[in-house]
Amino acid sequence: MSSPAAPAPAPYAYDPRAYRDVFQARFTYVAGVERNAHRYARRPALNDPATGRRWTYEELWADTGRVAAGLRAAGVGIGDAVVMQLFNGPEFVLLWVAAQRLGAVAVPVNFRLAPGETAHVLDDSRPVVFAFDAALAPAAEDALARAGHDPALVVHVDAQDPSAGGRHAPFDALLGDGTPKDLPTLSAWEETTRVYTSGTTGMPKGVSLNGAVEVLSAHDVIMHFPLAPEDRTMNMSPWFHRGGLYAGGPNPVLYVGAEAVALRAFDAALTLDRVAELGLTFLIGAPTNLAMLAAEQEARPRDLATLNGIVTMGAPLDRAAALRYQRVLTPRIFNGYGLTETFWNTFLRPVDLPDHAGSAGRASTDDDVAVIALAPDGGPGSPDVLAPKDGTTIGEVAMRSVKSGYAYVHRPEEQEQRFRDGWFHSGDLATWDADEYVTIVGRKDDMIVSGGENVHPVQVEGVLEEHPGVVDAAVIGIPDARWGELVVACVVRGTPDVDARTLDEHCHGHPMLADYKRPRAYRFVDELPMTATGKKARYLLREPTVAEDAAGTLARP
Template sequence: MNLSNILVRVAARQPDAVAIRFGGDELTFEQFVTISRQFSAFLDSVGVAPGDRVGIYASNRLESFCFLLGIWMSGAIAVPYNLSVPRGPLRHAVEDSDPTLIVVADSEVELIQDVCDGLGGAERILAVGPNAATAGATWTWHDVTTLPEREEIVPRLDGDEALLMYTSGSTGTPKGVRQTHRTTGAAVDATIDIFGLNADDSALVCTPLFHVGGLQLISLPVLVAGGSVTLMSKWDPIGWVDLARRWSPSYVALVPTMAIDVANRMSGAEPVQLRSVRICAVGGSGLPEGPLRRFRDATGICSVINIYGQTEQNGLAASERIGENPLPVCLGRPLEQVVQWQLVDPTTQQRVADGSGEIGELQVRGDAVTPGYWKRPDADAERFVDGWFRTGDLMRVRPDGQLEYVERIDDMIISGGENVYPQMVENYLASSPDVAEVAVIGTPHERWVEQVTAIVVASRSGVTVSDIAEFCQHHPDLRGLSRPRRIEMVSALPRTGNNKINKPELKRMFR
C-alpha cells in the first residue's frame, strides 16, 4: 500500500477544500494532487526508479508536500535533509543516502554543490524558487509544471521505505532512520485517533518538515484527516501569533523554545485569545512551569500537552491526553494502538516490575517503530534487543499509570528542540591550538532550555574565554545551536576512577 493512495482518496472526496497555505498562496486538494502527479512524471522522465532516493534541501514552502507525494507516487524514497546541521554531517547524509537527484531551494544550490562536490546527487539538482532559473541547477520547477500528469501510482509493500530521516547517535555520526509506508501510516492513524482529528481541523506548522515533529506529528495526520495545513518558512513568534489569529488553527505543535519565545515577546503586550487551538503539543524537551504559565497567559491556550517520540517511532510514541492533566507534568500514556512498551533496568537489563516506581530505559516495538537504520547493521545491533528498540531515555511510571521522563542515558544536549552532540562539539573545539582539553555539557538556559557549555583547559597561559569564543565564531561547524553559549576555563577536568572525564561532576559544578 503506497501512502500516496490515502491522500489521493482524500482529494477525491473534497477536491475544492484548501489543503495547504503558505504566504499568500494556497493549494486545494485537487491542485495538490495534480502538481504531485506532474512531479511524479518528472521523476520518471529523468530516470528515478522505485526504491531510489530523492533528496530535499529546502525550507517549508507551498510545494513541500507535492515533493513528498510525487516521490511516493513514483515508488521512490524521500530524504529530507536537515538545514540546520553543519557541512560535515550534511555531506555524510547525502553520501550515505546516495540520492538520484536533490530538490534544492534556489538560494541553497551553490551550498549543496560546494558541500557535496564529487557526489552524484550534487550533479543532478532540481532548483525551486523565484530565482531557480539563474541558480545553476540541472532543472528548475518550470520543467515539472510543463509536464502532463502521471496517473500511475507505483505499488509499495508495507516494509518498503517511504522516508529516510537522518538523526545522530551519541557520537554524532548521522544515521538514516528507515520509515516505511507501514510505520508512517501507523503513526499518522494513531495521532488522528488520540486527538480526534477530522476535516474540520487545521494546523499551523512552524517546525521544519525535515523533522518528524513538523511532518508526521502534525502535517500528515491533519491532511489525511482532510484538514488544512498552514506552513511557516521560518520561526517568528510574533508572525506565529499573527497567523494563528488570522487562520484560527485547531492544532499547533511547538518545541519549548518556541513557547518561551512567544511568552517573552508577548510580555507586556495585550494578551491574545487563541481560543481555536484545542491541541498545543509540546515536545523535544520539557517545558518548565514558569514559561508554561507565561505562555498560557499570553495566548489564552489552555490545552498544552506534552508529547514524546523519536525519529525511530515516526514522531509520537506517548502523549498526554487532552484535558487529562491540569498542567503538562509528564509524558502521558504510550500510544498502545501502535507501540508496545516496557521499562528495563539499564544495569541489570531486567524488566522493571509493574507498580514499583523504579526508573528504567523505555523500550518499544510495534507498527510505528522503525525496522532499523539505513545500511547500519552495527547500529541495529546496538539499539535493538530481541525485537525491542532501546530509546536511550530513562523513565518511571507514576501511580496514575502515566510516564514521567527522567534523563537521557547518554549526554546528548537538546537545545531549542534540536539535538546537539557533545562529542562532535568537543572534537571541533579540540582543533584549536589554545585548547588542551575540553568537555561539553548541557546547562540550563532561559530560552533554549539547555545550552551548550564548554569546560576548557587551556594549552598555555593567557588564553581567555574571549579567545575560545572567537575561535568558535570562525569555525564553520561551531555555529548555530552547536556554538557554546557558555565557556568556562578550568585548570583541570575532574575524572572518574578509570580516568574518564567525570561529566556528572561537571554538571554539578556548573549547573
C-alpha cells in the same frame, strides 16, 4: 422414510489472503492522499501565506503527479533517494508526496547542518536528486564539493521565483506535462521516507520509515489531537523533523483531509497573527516556541478562539509553565514524548494538566512503553525486568511501536544494539508511577537538546580539540529558560591566550559543525573528571557549571 443426514461441513478456516492483498496494496500513504483528491477535491490542502499560493486536494494531486514525472525524467526510480534540504513550504510537500508516488524515498534533511554533515548525508543516501533552498546555496555548494557522491540532478528552490535556478535547475524544471501513466503500486512495507538524526559520533544517521508507518503515524495524530478534515494546522518547528512532518504536519493533515499552513521560520508575533487571520486550529512546536508565544500574547493579545490546541514535543512542561500557557494561550495544551526512530510514544493531554505537569504522560494508544530496570553492569536491560512503578526508581525507557521502521541506514551494529526483540531502547532515563505516567530525568549518554535540536558532545569536542591551544574539552548542556539546554564547553587550555572569543571564532563557520551546536558559554578548568576506564565524566561537570552560570562567571564570547 427419512433422508440420510447431510454430512457435517468441514471446519471453517478463515483465509486472510484477500485481506492481506488489499492491505499491502492500499494501506499506504499515497492511497490516502489519492482518496482525498476526489473525496475532498475542492477543499484546501496546502496554504503558503508568504507567497500567496494555495492548493486544493485536486490541485495538489495533479501537481505532485507533475513533479513525479519530472523526477522520473531525472532518472529517479523505485527505491532511489531524493534529498530535500528545504524550509517549510509548498516545494517540500510536493517533493515528499511525489517521491512516494514514484516509489522513491524522500529524504528531508536539517537545513541547519554544516556542509560536512550534509555531505555525509549525500554520501550515505546517494540521492539521484538533491533539492536545496536558495538561501542555503553557499552551504549546499560546499556540501556538494565535499561529498564523494554526485547527484544526477541538483535543484535550486526559490519560493519567491520557482523559475529561478541559479547555477542549478529551478524547481519549475521538475514540473512535467502530467502524471506518468505507469506509476508503480508498492506494498505498505516499502521504504517511503528516510529521516536523519544524530548518531553516536554526532554525524547524522538515517532512520527508515515504510508505507505502513506513514499511515499509522497519521492515525496516531488523528486519534490523539484529535484531527479532523475541518482543521487547519501550522508547525512552528521544521518539517524535516519527525516531530514536524508527522506531528500535525503534512503527514496526518493530508491523510485526514485537513489544511496545512506553511511557516518558513518561527516568529512568535507572526504565528499569533496567523491564528487570528487564518483561523488556525492547531499549532505544533517545541516548548521554547510556547514560551515565546506566551510572552508575545501577554504583550499584545490576539483572538485565539479558533485554537483547538497547541501540541509540543522535545521537553516536558513544568507546572508553572503549563499553567501559564493554559491561561495565556489555550486551555488545551498537549505534550508528546518520543524519538526520531519511534515518533511519539507517550502523550500528555490537557486533562493531565497541571497535576502531571513535568511528566511525559502515558503510553500512546498503539504503543507499549516500559521503564526497564538498569542492568547492574551498565549493559542493556530487558523489557522483562521492569523498574518499580514508584515514581522514584530510575530506569531506561523502551518502546514497542508500529510507528517505527526498525532500521538504521548503513548502521547494522547500532541497529542491533538499539532495536532488540521488537523493542527500541531509547537511552533516556526515567521513572514511572503506579498509573504509568513516565517522567524523563536524563540520558544514559550525554546528548544535549537545545532549542529542540540534538547536540552530541563528542562531535563538538572534536572540533574544539582541533584548536592548537586546547588540550582537552568536555561539552555539556545546562538548563536554559529560552533554549531548554545551553551548550557549554569545559576546556583545558594549552596556552593562556585561549579565551571564549578565540574558541567561538574557531567553531563559527566550521565545516563540520552546525551553528546551533556551537558552545554559547565556556568554563576553563585545570583538568576534566574521568571515570575509572578513562572516559570523560561529563555528569560531574554539570553542578559546578550551573553554579557558575548562576553566579555569572561563565565566559561568553
